[in-house]
Amino acid sequence: MRLIKAYIRYRKMEEVYHALEKNGFHSMTMMECEGTGQYADQEHEHISSKYPFAEAYRVVKLEILVEKERVPELVGLIRKNARTGYRGDGMVIVSPVEEVYKVRTDENGISAI
Numbered sequence: 519m520r521l522i523k524a525y526i527r528y529r530k531m532e533e534v535y536h537a538l539e540k541n542g543f544h545s546m547t548m549m550e551c552e553g554t555g556q557y558a559d560q561e562h563e564h565i566s567s568k569y570p571f572a573e574a575y576r577v578v579k580l581e582i583l584v585e586k587e588r589v590p591e592l593v594g595l596i597r598k599n600a601r602t603g604y605r606g607d608g609m610v611i612v613s614p615v616e617e618v619y620k621v622r623t624d625e626n627g628i629s630a631i
Contacts, residue, residue, distance in 0.1 A: 519615040519628060520589050521581065525553070526600040526608040528576040537599040538582075543592060545631055547581040556605050577608065583618060583631045 526534060531548065538546065552574045568574070584592050593610050601607050620630035 519618060519631075520584055520586055521613045521615050522584060522589070522592055522596075523611040523613070524580040524582075524596045524600070524608065525551070525577050525610075526580065526596070527602065527606075528578055530600045530602065531578045534580070534596055534599045537595050538592070541591070541595055543582060543584070543595070545582070549579045549581075551577050551579045553577055575606070583615060585628060 528550070552569055554572050554574050580596070582592065589612055593612070596610055617626060618628070618630045619626045
């Protein structure tokens with residue numbers, strides 16, 4: 519199993535979500551975040567009101583557990599649908615997962631997703 523963490527532009531989240539759903543990726547965590555980095559955009563809706571001193575911008579962090587074999591497909595969908603062509607479109611991080619346990623049941627491993 520792999521844990522995919524993707525940081526994408528706030529305004530691209532809906533498009534990414536629908537592409538993932540359409541392709542069978544139904545379980546994910548979405549968090550609104552604010553961060554700094556190399557960011558360029560013609561629109562200014564992304565600028566943080568909480569951290570203007572840091573020139574922070576709004577992003578969405580996605581977390582998705584997936585079978586190792588589906589990683590290329592998932593990463594490809596995120597990259598294709600999150601891309602604007604401007605610097606700062608985001609990043610995708612892939613990490614190994616040793617084990618997963620479902621809280622409500624005794625399921626573990628890939629069946630717990």
